[in-house]
Amino acid sequence: MLFVLVTWQVLTAGPLLGPDERLGLELAGRGPAGLADLFADLGNMQVAVPVLACAVLVAWFRRARRAALYAVLAMAAVPALVVPLKLWTDRQGPLTEATGYYPSGHTTTAAVAYGAAALLLAPYVRRSWMTLVAAVLLTAATSVGLVLRGYHWPLDVVAGWCLSAVLLLTLRALTRSGQPPK
Numbered sequence: 508m509l510f511v512l513v514t515w516q517v518l519t520a521g522p523l524l525g526p527d528e529r530l531g532l533e534l535a536g537r538g539p540a541g542l543a544d545l546f547a548d549l550g551n552m553q554v555a556v557p558v559l560a561c562a563v564l565v566a567w568f569r570r571a572r573r574a575a576l577y578a579v580l581a582m583a584a585v586p587a588l589v590v591p592l593k594l595w596t597d598r599q600g601p602l603t604e605a606t607g608y609y610p611s612g613h614t615t616t617a618a619v620a621y622g623a624a625a626l627l628l629a630p631y632v633r634r635s636w637m638t639l640v641a642a643v644l645l646t647a648a649t650s651v652g653l654v655l656r657g658y659h660w661p662l663d664v665v666a667g668w669c670l671s672a673v674l675l676l677t678l679r680a681l682t683r684s685g686q687p688p689k
Contacts, residue, residue: 543651563575609660614653621646625642
């Protein structure tokens with residue numbers, strides 16, 4: 508529902524857009540640029556997907572092949588969902604005239620890659636909750652970096668979290684019954 512509300516606001520220039528843009532412009536350029544860039548880069552395909560690939564290999568060789576396959580499909584769904592949404596909403600970025608910034612593909616990529624990796628690795632880790640914490644922290648760092656560098660508006664990032672939540676909850680539901688014992 509949050510995703511629908513935010514998308515509606517973006518498409519209709521609703522009342523949330525003004526505060527979103529003011530906050531985004533206020534935060535853009537804040538904090539150490541190098542660290543913000545590093546955080547934003549955590550959502551790059553070249554960074555996040557290899558992390559997921561390693562987790563997929565671990566799951567595959569541990570005979571959790573169905574879970575590994577579903578994780579790959581969840582990651583493949585990211586561009587299949589994000590690209591059409593970017594074209595449809597055609598939202599301008601914070602510090603550019605270019606459009607296609609909603610939803611944040613970097614946030615969605617980070618959340619799905621790190622979240623799926625956490626779900627795949629959790630059965631093999633003594634403190635499985637730590638995999639989830641790591642995934643959330645990496646995605647949060649990505650989100651913060653994107654907003655601080657002015658690459659995305661805050662609502663773009665919120666939409667990325669919403670999309671990834673749907674994909675990860677689906678992945679969890681599909682793989683829940685077939686998890687190997689710890």
